[in-house]
Amino acid sequence: MAVPTATVAVSASGSLVEPPAAPGRRWRRRQRRTPGEWVLDIFIVVVLAVLAIATLYPFLFELTISLSTPADAQQSGLHILPTDPSTASWHAVLASSGILRAYLNTIARTVAATVLTVVLTAMMAYPLAQRSFPHRRLINFLLLFSMLFSGGFIPLFLLVKNLGLLDSRWSLVLPGAVAAMNVILMRNFFQAIPGELIDAARADGASEMRVLFRIILPLSKPVLAVVGLWTALANWNAWFDALLYINDPNKQVLQMFIRDTVLTQADPILGGTNPAMLGAAPTSQTLGAAAVMIATLPIIALYPFLQKYFARGILLGSVKG
């Protein structure tokens, strides 16, 4: 049983990734470009370069502010590079006791939630991609409906509490594990996979689980990367659920930790009461920026890592034709 399935998968991915792309590139290089093509090429590069500069700037700005002295942070200007680099704000945030544990807690929840989400979502989306699956339309409607209506945070809190999940790390993972949007997108991608591949595998006697994990998922890396990325980022950045469900400081997540650290200092500003008494007001800008950088830099590295799954030519169309 294992042997024929493997052949299908290999032939699928094997012929997909390399052969068509490589000759194509060579062929393209040989071809002489028309002036129109040149214009198009230049146009594309210019547009993308402008976009890259524009979108890099806010991040660079925040990074620079985090490395500036509070006095420099108050100057008007572009803040592209710190004029008088200072790591004081980074130190202040990183030196807080408990930040390491908060990091580990966040990594744990992110990894657990991402794995669980991708697996459960794929297991839900694959049956829904079969047009004969019973109650398919009803279920699809339920998915969409849940995206539009929510009961607010108090009923969700009471549910988590009644399940006995308060102060449990599962409270951060389970409630968001299956998001309707992910299911809908994955189902949509799965529907585009040629039915012949699945039929062939079934004919070879492969179980549905095997079809999903050996044939569908290897062909769906782009959408898995998208769902994985979205889930990982949403979990990494989440703090509201931790505020609701987690009291134990040993289980507190990074975003909540940073929120507490930075807000503690920012509180007088939020209070707006006594500027006369505030010594630390402008420092909160650099501190806040340092907190954002410290909290986001690790997760930003995820995207380049996943990019190879967005590379062209993962799905082979030849099977279809």
Add this chain to the structure above:
Amino acid sequence: MVSSTPALATTGQSRGLGARLGKLGRSYWRHRYLILMFLPGFALFLLFAYGPLYGIVIAFQNYSVVRGISGSSWVGLQNFTSLFSGPEFLHALRNTVVFAGLNLVVIFPAPIVLALLLNECRWKWFVRLVQTISYLPHFISWVVLAGILFQFFGQLGAVNAVLHVFGLPSQAWLYEPNKFYVIYVVSAIWAGVGWGAIIYIAALAGVDQQLYEAARVDGSSRLQRMRHVSLPGIAPTISIMFLLQISHFLAVGFDQIYNLMTPITQDSADILDTYVLRHVLSYDFSQGMAAAIFQSVIGLVLVFIGNRVVRRLDPDQSLW
């Protein structure tokens, strides 16, 4: 899928209840493994998405957190009438519809265009670089982004400096009601285009390479290939994203508008969410829920219509 066609063919025929149940039973049996696979995620979904959904009834209550839903008094549609009768409701609704329209017409297509451009660019290292950079604004809060915009479009900012170079008078970009729409669109694209493009980049990765080869052999230009291969290839994704977008029609970028609007531009910028933020009593969950339900019902109606259209064109791409 090919295998499912015979089952579909018989659905249209009218039969007795018993026969229908029998057919359903056979369908269950035939899909028993798929059902087993489906259930764990579905159970979790039902539990956490529908378990707390009873909370929407507080829109019809004078809800008290202390007394809970069972102990709170019922007020019928009062929360809705007071929402609709607020002094600036119609104004906020009109603005919201304008912004939602801009979302659909200008902002929604932007990530698609970006994905297509990235797909067409020859230097793959450059593509990867742009992809990675363009999604960075997603990590920066709107407070910071708005601060940057206020500086750039401000009196001493870069935009007015450029206008000066061309001998044009400087503009108070962020302090004039009619310019707010421009700022809204530009900033929304700036902050969201890279993030939004991720899904389309993934979809393009799934487009059959041989179709491009075939098109090239036919001598079609790049623009033609973009139009006749790339675009149709990601059309299913676009249609799904479009349907999801119109389901959130009235939920326009709250954080963005809240941080970009000034007292001078408020008449153009005030949307339902900012209106509710002010108008709703502090800590009044009931009014907030009434507003949320109003937005969701509009979204549901729109997506219902949209879904019908899509289903007629291609049943596979419909949401349900």
Add this chain to the structure above:
Amino acid sequence: MTTHPTHNPVQVSRRGLLAAAAGIAGVTVFGTAACGSDDDTSKSTNSAAINYYYQPCGLKKGAYSMTEMQKTFGITFTDVYALSMDDYSTRFQTNLAQNKIPDVMAINGPDMLQKFAEQGAFGEVPVDFVRENAPKFAAGVDKYVPAAWSTTLFDGKNYGFPGIGGPGSRANAFTEWRSDLLEKAGVSGVPDTIDEYESAFAALKKIGVYGMSTNGQSFFGAFMTIFGAYGVLPMQWQVSGGKVVNDSVRPETKQALELLAAWYKKGYIDPECMGPDPSPKFVAGKVAMWDYGGPSDLDLTNAGGRLVAIRKTNPNGNIAFSAPMQGPGGRNGWTFGAAGWPVAFSPDAAKDKEKLKHVLQIWDRVWSDDELATRLSIGVEGTMYKLTDSAKGIAGGFEWIGKYVDPLARQAEGFNSYGAPFIGQPNWDIAASLAQPDPTAQQMIATYGKYARADLFENSMAVPGSGQYAADLQNLKVKAFSQIITGAAPLSSFDSFVSQWNAQGGSQLQKAANDLYQQTGGGKHK
């Protein structure tokens, strides 16, 4: 753009903002907050077992001031939440939803107290009982902030006792001038009267500098000293002609708007004062007067201080403080009053007289025992701080030492930036010294901050119905005033603003304010 998957409900961000807005409304915050009964044992009659909500956050386990508290009073904190102001109300409401109403809790603002008293979250505690068991504190409230007694009232009943901010909370934002720019423009001295402002602004315009800027988006801060010169501070309740009226809708307000619109038209006011943070232009030397400064701005040892920032690019830059502008209505600056977070009791605790007494006695003791209040607020001399002048004691100023130089380390021990201890609050004789260690800064606050005027009720939110109408009215005021000042709307539109104001709840609030005024005997509780 596409939404990313998240299971947080739609209302979250909106709620968070509401909570933040409410936090701002609840202003003169003293750091301590209440006991929360987080487990069923604390609902027993054991009056020594107390659970706590603590705000601000960052408290560590076994914090110094918490331990001292337990030792001194023989109490046990079974559970302590350390929460930021932003997160306070969310946590508070999830506790209410599970019927875990804390025994004693600080409520962030009278409006929130009114809201939850209506829902039955608090137990009634007669004022006389409070006066009986915390006599010295009650006398202090009578002496300094009599209006604060109204912050615990709802529907004719009393739900606890007022929390009052320190005397520092009366200190206002300073008017500060770039004296180097005034000099450059040929203006001698610092302008004081309307005419002097006007001629100075004209001279400044010639050198390409805007006369003034302000927090234009702020419902209270926008042009506060200019309005103050006409004797009005919009959004505050004051007595005029024997009646309580809101300063937003008085004829004097219209006069101030007329002046501001004229100044704006002449180019004296930075148009970008309506943006999110106009202060960098003051630092950059594009604006000469800023109305929201403080003593730390002059402090050259303060890395975040404004003068340090100015001298970074302009070594000759300088700041001079001044009293607010003198006008027909005198000189006035805006301040939030000293009536801060009221302290309320749960219905169960309100029945437990022993527990009530215990809490009130703690509060009374901290108020009256300066040595204890000092120890609980800033710790031990030599370990955590050192006195600048040991002969003068704490009034001579102090300096944090060792790791306590870092505000986060202080926070962890339960020392907050308001100079208030873990529970209770220090006497006003020492409160200002505890909150502001630097005697020079205290001196400046006494000189330039004394013009600050608070609301008739020491907290405008004390007026019943504020929770319902205030946010809408604040927005209406900010919008209408900005449009009149910038010329987007004519001065005559002030009259339609007034009728809109009344229609959107202004009339109801005014009636409630007058009722409250009568009921409390002119702000003083009977």
